[in-house]
Amino acid sequence: MTSEITTSHSLPSYLNPNDLGAWGIYLQQIDRVTPYLGSLGRWVETLKRPKRSLIVDVPVELDNGTIAHFEGYRVQHNTSRGPGKGGVRFHQDVCLSEVMALAAWMSIKNAAVNLPFGGAKGGIRIDARKYSKKELERVTRRYTSEIGLIIGPTKDIPAPDVNTNSQTMAWMMDTYSMNEGATSTGVVTGKPIALGGSLGRIEATGRGVFVAACEAAKDLGLGVSGSRVAVQGFGNVGGTAARLFHETGAKVVVIQDHTGTIFNENGINIHDLLNYVEDHPGIMGFPEATAISNEDFWAVATEFLIPAALENQITIKNADQIKTKILVEGANGPTTPEADDILTQKGVHIVPDVISNAGGVTVSYFEWVQDFSSFFWSEEEINQRLERLMRDAYRSVSDVAKHHGVSLRTAAFIVACTRILEAREVRGLYP
Numbered sequence: 352m353t354s355e356i357t358t359s360h361s362l363p364s365y366l367n368p369n370d371l372g373a374w375g376i377y378l379q380q381i382d383r384v385t386p387y388l389g390s391l392g393r394w395v396e397t398l399k400r401p402k403r404s405l406i407v408d409v410p411v412e413l414d415n416g417t418i419a420h421f422e423g424y425r426v427q428h429n430t431s432r433g434p435g436k437g438g439v440r441f442h443q444d445v446c447l448s449e450v451m452a453l454a455a456w457m458s459i460k461n462a463a464v465n466l467p468f469g470g471a472k473g474g475i476r477i478d479a480r481k482y483s484k485k486e487l488e489r490v491t492r493r494y495t496s497e498i499g500l501i502i503g504p505t506k507d508i509p510a511p512d513v514n515t516n517s518q519t520m521a522w523m524m525d526t527y528s529m530n531e532g533a534t535s536t537g538v539v540t541g542k543p544i545a546l547g548g549s550l551g552r553i554e555a556t557g558r559g560v561f562v563a564a565c566e567a568a569k570d571l572g573l574g575v576s577g578s579r580v581a582v583q584g585f586g587n588v589g590g591t592a593a594r595l596f597h598e599t600g601a602k603v604v605v606i607q608d609h610t611g612t613i614f615n616e617n618g619i620n621i622h623d624l625l626n627y628v629e630d631h632p633g634i635m636g637f638p639e640a641t642a643i644s645n646e647d648f649w650a651v652a653t654e655f656l657i658p659a660a661l662e663n664q665i666t667i668k669n670a671d672q673i674k675t676k677i678l679v680e681g682a683n684g685p686t687t688p689e690a691d692d693i694l695t696q697k698g699v700h701i702v703p704d705v706i707s708n709a710g711g712v713t714v715s716y717f718e719w720v721q722d723f724s725s726f727f728w729s730e731e732e733i734n735q736r737l738e739r740l741m742r743d744a745y746r747s748v749s750d751v752a753k754h755h756g757v758s759l760r761t762a763a764f765i766v767a768c769t770r771i772l773e774a775r776e777v778r779g780l781y782p
């Protein structure tokens with residue numbers, strides 16, 4: 352791997368070469384696919400620097416009358432295939448190199464599933480738990496106004512991410528619309544339904560995970576009905592994926608959340624568990640399963656393992672114990688590169704996050720399309736279109752993986768980088 356050479360040649364002066372963080376990992380991933388890009392390789396430097404990075408000061412008056420200042424970012428990594436698209440994160444550790452990497456991974460995800468978007472991401476360096484709803488509203492509105500120069504329905508469309516939600520998007524939409532003097536629903540996605548949000552958005556990521564799992568099962572000649580499934584995380588993504596497996600006749604035998612791990616070799620009744628977690632802090636104490644240790648979660652023999660909680664969960668420490676056939680990444684970055692190598696050597700079929708959890712951004716795309724036409728689709732229509740798009744995405748990546756004899760993760764990057772750089776090449780350089 353030539354990451355040091357590449358990074359020293361292509362690093363913008365505003366980054367610290369000794370502390371690249373997530374951006375360094377992204378650069379290594381690009382180095383890994385460059386040999387597969389053929390003549391498009393001459394454009395690869397395009398992917399190693401963001402098109403546009405905006406850093407803004409966000410001053411607000413707090414409830415106690417003092418003035419606080421927060422750092423805000425919006426990075427548009429690449430817009431060759433369409434407007435920027437990606438979430439806005441509120442977190443005290445947000446920094447430029449992290450937002451750059453998250454924006455770049457959105458370019459890859461959007462291109463891998465063939466959505467007509469580039470990649471972008473935003474963030475504010477703030478510990479959201481320490482501020483009132485009114486303070487967060489003022490922060491959101493001032494941030495939106497500051498980045499209003501570069502966002503817009505045909506320029507860059509933000510969405511929720513860590514610690515932001517549909518209410519945050521409603522404030523962003525309202526602020527942008529006030530500044531424009533026109534109601535502009537298409538400037539953000541992930542909005543409340545009352546404001547042009549899309550049906551099916553809440554379940555979209557979990558549904559996409561399930562569709563990707565079914566496609567992977569076809570590749571391996573496995574049936575889903577009767578198979579055993581392990582799910583880590585029983586929130587939006589894990590809960591929906593578990594329910595769809597259960598409704599298809601699979602046995603979800605083990606589930607872990609932040610409260611612990613539960614097991615039932617005959618399969619956990621997911622409808623009962625969903626009802627249970629509505630009145631409890633988590634899955635622990637569910638009467639129709641047995642509690643086991645969190646470490647034992649990884650050793651349960653299954654056909655499908657769905658990490659849908661946090662990043663860096665499958666590491667060199669537990670990869671050896673894992674006994675599954677198909678790993679479908681619901682979370683972003685749940686598998687470390689070392690663990691990825693161990694599992695691949697063991698013959699585990701890994702469906703990477705940029706494909707398997709793309710259901711959310713896909714229905715965000717549908718929301719944007721519906722807002723443009725002011726014509727809204729039924730939930731059934733949305734789910735059908737989502738399933739078709741996810742199946743097509745999996746197939747094209749799987750075909751490339753077979754053609755080059757590489758993993759689905761490398762194949763997803765090959766497909767995505769090729770699409771982005773083809774667009775770059777035919778557009779040509781301005782002026």
Ligand SMILES: NC(=O)c1ccc[n+]([C@@H]2O[C@H](COP(=O)([O-])OP(=O)(O)OC[C@H]3O[C@@H](n4cnc5c(N)ncnc54)[C@H](O)[C@@H]3O)[C@@H](O)[C@H]2O)c1
Nearest residue numbers: 556584585586587588607608609659660681682683708711
């Ligand atoms: N929601 C989306 O549309 C979407 C889209 C793409 C990717 N993702 C990714 O999927 C993952 C899950 O997102 P979500 O929306 O379901 O979040 P969520 O908050 O609804 O659920 C998270 C789940 O993870 C569990 N969890 C937290 N800490 C844990 C720990 N230490 N061990 C085991 N379980 C733990 C929680 O108990 C909860 O059940 C995240 O990585 C997120 O970035 C989500």
